[in-house]
Amino acid sequence: MSHLDINISISYDSFTLAIKQQLPMKGITGIFGHSGSGKSTLLKSIAGLTKNVQGSIICQDHTLFNSDAKLFIKAEHRNIGLVFQDSRLFPHLTVNDNLLFAVKRCKNPQLTIKDIIELTDLTALINKKVTQLSGGEQQRVALARAILAEPALLLLDEPLSALDKQNKSMMLCLLSKIQKTLNIPMLYVSHSLAELQQVADNLLVLKSGDISHFGNIHQIIHQLNNNDTIHQQTSLSLPIKQHLVDYGLTSLRLNDQQEIYLPLIAQQANNKRITNSTISDENHVLRCFVFASDISITKHEHSGSSIVNHLAAKISNITAQQRNTLITVFCQQQVFYVQISLWSTKRLALKVDDDIYIQFKASAVHTLNNEGS
Amino acid sequence: MITQNPDLLALITTFQMATVTTVILLLIGTPLAWYLAQMRSRYKVLVEALVALPLVLPPTVLGFYLLLALSPQYLPGKIWQDVTGQQLAFSFTAIIIGSVLYSLPFVVQPLQKAFEQLGNDVLEAGKMLGAGPIDRFFHIVLPITKASFITAASLGFAHTVGEFGVVLMIGGNIPGETRVLSIALFDHVEAFNYAKAHALALSLLIGSMILLALIYLLNYQRPVDRS
Numbered sequence: 001m002s003h004l005d006i007n008i009s010i011s012y013d014s015f016t017l018a019i020k021q022q023l024p025m026k027g028i029t030g031i032f033g034h035s036g037s038g039k040s041t042l043l044k045s046i047a048g049l050t051k052n053v054q055g056s057i058i059c060q061d062h063t064l065f066n067s068d069a070k071l072f073i074k075a076e077h078r079n080i081g082l083v084f085q086d087s088r089l090f091p092h093l094t095v096n097d098n099l100l101f102a103v104k105r106c107k108n109p110q111l112t113i114k115d116i117i118e119l120t121d122l123t124a125l126i127n128k129k130v131t132q133l134s135g136g137e138q139q140r141v142a143l144a145r146a147i148l149a150e151p152a153l154l155l156l157d158e159p160l161s162a163l164d165k166q167n168k169s170m171m172l173c174l175l176s177k178i179q180k181t182l183n184i185p186m187l188y189v190s191h192s193l194a195e196l197q198q199v200a201d202n203l204l205v206l207k208s209g210d211i212s213h214f215g216n217i218h219q220i221i222h223q224l225n226n227n228d229t230i231h232q233q234t235s236l237s238l239p240i241k242q243h244l245v246d247y248g249l250t251s252l253r254l255n256d257q258q259e260i261y262l263p264l265i266a267q268q269a270n271n272k273r274i275t276n277s278t279i280s281d282e283n284h285v286l287r288c289f290v291f292a293s294d295i296s297i298t299k300h301e302h303s304g305s306s307i308v309n310h311l312a313a314k315i316s317n318i319t320a321q322q323r324n325t326l327i328t329v330f331c332q333q334q335v336f337y338v339q340i341s342l343w344s345t346k347r348l349a350l351k352v353d354d355d356i357y358i359q360f361k362a363s364a365v366h367t368l369n370n371e372g373s
Numbered sequence: 374m375i376t377q378n379p380d381l382l383a384l385i386t387t388f389q390m391a392t393v394t395t396v397i398l399l400l401i402g403t404p405l406a407w408y409l410a411q412m413r414s415r416y417k418v419l420v421e422a423l424v425a426l427p428l429v430l431p432p433t434v435l436g437f438y439l440l441l442a443l444s445p446q447y448l449p450g451k452i453w454q455d456v457t458g459q460q461l462a463f464s465f466t467a468i469i470i471g472s473v474l475y476s477l478p479f480v481v482q483p484l485q486k487a488f489e490q491l492g493n494d495v496l497e498a499g500k501m502l503g504a505g506p507i508d509r510f511f512h513i514v515l516p517i518t519k520a521s522f523i524t525a526a527s528l529g530f531a532h533t534v535g536e537f538g539v540v541l542m543i544g545g546n547i548p549g550e551t552r553v554l555s556i557a558l559f560d561h562v563e564a565f566n567y568a569k570a571h572a573l574a575l576s577l578l579i580g581s582m583i584l585l586a587l588i589y590l591l592n593y594q595r596p597v598d599r600s
Binding site: 047048049074075076077079080081082084086088089090091092093101102105106107145146149 | 494495497498499500501502503504505508512513516517519
């Protein structure tokens with residue numbers, strides 16, 4: 001598998017970004033960090049938009065930059081796309097002309113503009129001036145334009161940070177669809193873990209200019225639970241079992257015996273219109289997450305509770321954190337993280353290997369897929 | 374015959390001078406304005422002050438030093454004479470040099486401001502789509518800052534048409550060569566020929582007014598949309 005080899009250091013003022021990492025040129029790699037962690041600087045270095053860099057960047061065996069060899073391939077010759085936070089459409093051009101700008105400069109065009117317009121749902125906007133578009137529409141045009149340049153790698157620098165929840169949800173679905181359809185490797189920078197959780201396959205975490213974590217998205221989010229940097233959570237990627245339309249719920253298959261429920265997802269992956277009261281949708285996997293503080297523990301099975309998610313589990317770890325405890329439990333193979341008070345932990349006399357039940361409401365299962373509902 | 378009418382001859386000379394000057398100003402002023410817009414050095418203010426100097430300097434001061442520089446006793450004038458065999462001072466070329474220097478801020482300043490407002494964002498977007506520097510200039514910078522180019526060219530042209538002091542100092546009053554409208558007007562006033570002076574003054578006034586109105590009209594039709 002081809003890689004992006006990054007071995008760079010950038011220093012300015014009192015900040016130093018030092019990255020040595022091999023990233024897969026496949027799927028979506030999320031880059032997460034708080035403000036000032038160096039996310040955007042890293043992306044600009046890869047794009048070739050900053051020259052104050054030491055080290056080397058090699059993309060699929062092509063050296064883009066090597067300070068020792070005094071080699072610097074200009075941004076326009078790197079064949080790397082970048083979708084900016086603020087879209088940066090050309091204000092003097094229509095939507096169609098913005099797209100054509102990319103097409104005309106693409107050296108070996110394989111995609112057709114018509115297909116990308118359809119894929120990004122821009123048909124109705126094609127003759128509009130870009131200044132007449134909403135923020136969400138502008139980002140869709142920016143994404144379509146970047147794709148039409150047919151880059152070997154697409155960089156996304158906080159592309160959804162200026163959008164409302166509904167547009168974010170739509171764009172995340174679109175990004176997933178584009179990645180799967182066109183198979184363009186993407187590096188997605190965001191300070192929103194929820195966004196990255198929805199689309200990224202791998203996650204690189206930056207902290208004060210250094211890599212603190214890198215690996216599978218769910219594993220890294222779970223590793224971050226032990227830091228204070230994120231809202232502790234369980235990150236899930238589960239197949240959809242069915243949509244219970246009459247009850248406004250969607251069920252996900254956790255394992256052979258267990259399932260979890262969440263509010264009916266508005267945008268079904270296969271875009272089927274909901275006509276039946278119960279729809280099986282087994283072929284699609286949904287990304288979702290549950291905050292550790294939204295899950296409670298009971299020692300006995302409750303049959304008379306309104307809480308729909310009630311799962312048998314076994315405690316594998318208990319970590320005291322000030323006045324709370326973070327309890328790691330397993331429902332068969334699936335890990336869940338539960339945050340309860342230290343007092344409750346003592347009151348229930350919880351210990352490792354105890355068989356317990358975890359419970360959480362359907363509304364505690366979050367996915368950006370249903371933010372627009 | 375047009376060429377036998379000294380005022381029409383002055384009009385033609387003025388038009389030629391303003392056109393050539395405007396073309397040269399755009400060719401010189403655009404990269405200079407771009408450089409100033411991108412410049413981060415502390416010496417930027419010095420270059421800006423130098424460019425803006427003709428705005429505050431009496432034209433005769435600039436004309437005087439140019440007259441010295443372009444005369445055969447000094448290096449620029451001497452080199453010119455050695456190469457071409459002709460004197461540089463009191464020639465059409467001399468008034469073009471003077472006009473370019475004198476009208477430089479009228480072209481550089483609006484362009485510099487436009488480039489500064491344009492920023493690097495859309496240019497970076499162009500780079501990421503594979504556009505090189507010349508491509509970016511002609512397909513991004515020029516269309517977006519078109520109104521400022523029109524303003525710069527019009528101001529440069531109009532200011533050159535209205536020149537007097539510099540042209541008189543380094544060009545003198547040679548019909549068909551350096552005698553421009555403003556000097557012809559001065560001649561008529563000196564000769565107490567107020568009717569002819571009035572005709573020239575009024576036509577300059579109306580011409581300038583029309584030109585400025587056109588600039589504002591063009592800029593009004595093409596406002597920079599920042600939404």
